[in-house]
Amino acid sequence: METIEKSIEVNCPVRSVYDQWTQFESFPLFMEGIKAVRQLDDRHLEWHAEIAGRGKAWEAEIIEQEPDQRIAWRSTSGTTNNGVVSFEAVDPEHTRVTLTMNYEPEGTAEKIGDALGVVSLRVAGDLKRFKQCIEKRTTPPQGWRGEVADGQVNPPVV
Incomplete structure (x- = not known):
């Protein structure tokens, strides 16, 4: 299993950054190769992507979620992956987002791409696009x- 860890500082308050990240169905707007994400319920997601020119689909479950702090997940079918994204308030108007992801490259093309650092570059690009997306919001x-x-699941307190 391979591991990638990337961080980025976003010029927005932690609550806004976290809230945007919980909009899973918007991931195709900033994640390269992700074609669709469908939220099945509060804990389960269905992913569709194109990786190394091949269509892939998998389901994932959120195993831990704490508002403004972290979201952890693991795949339950298809492509093997798991990880955590954490949110840290640097100050009232800046947030550090750290994504740690473990994944299993499948097939020769994915293993070659992984060895060349393609996945690491893609994750770094995804975080940059996320930063641009949230910072443009009015x-x-x-x-x-x-x-x-x-x-x-503990529902939100109103």
Whole structure:
């Protein structure tokens, strides 16, 4: 299994950055190769991507989610991957986003691409595009403010 860790500082408050990240179905706007993400419920996502010229699909579950702090996931079918994205307030108007992802390259093309650093470059580009996306917004995004802990969903407190 391979691991990538990348960070970026975003010029927005942590709440806005976290809320934007929880809009999973918007990921194709900034993630290269991601064709669609469908949120099935509060914990489950269906992904469709094109990797090394091939269509791929997988399902993932959110195993931990704490507002303004972190979201951890693991794949439950298809392409093997898991990871965590964390959000750290640098100051009231700046947030550090750190993405750590573990994945298993499949097939010769993916293994060659991985050896050449293609996945690492793609993740760095995705974070840059996310930064541009959130910094261009004129209104704060509305995100899901519930929690996931020990496999249980705790709905948002209103």
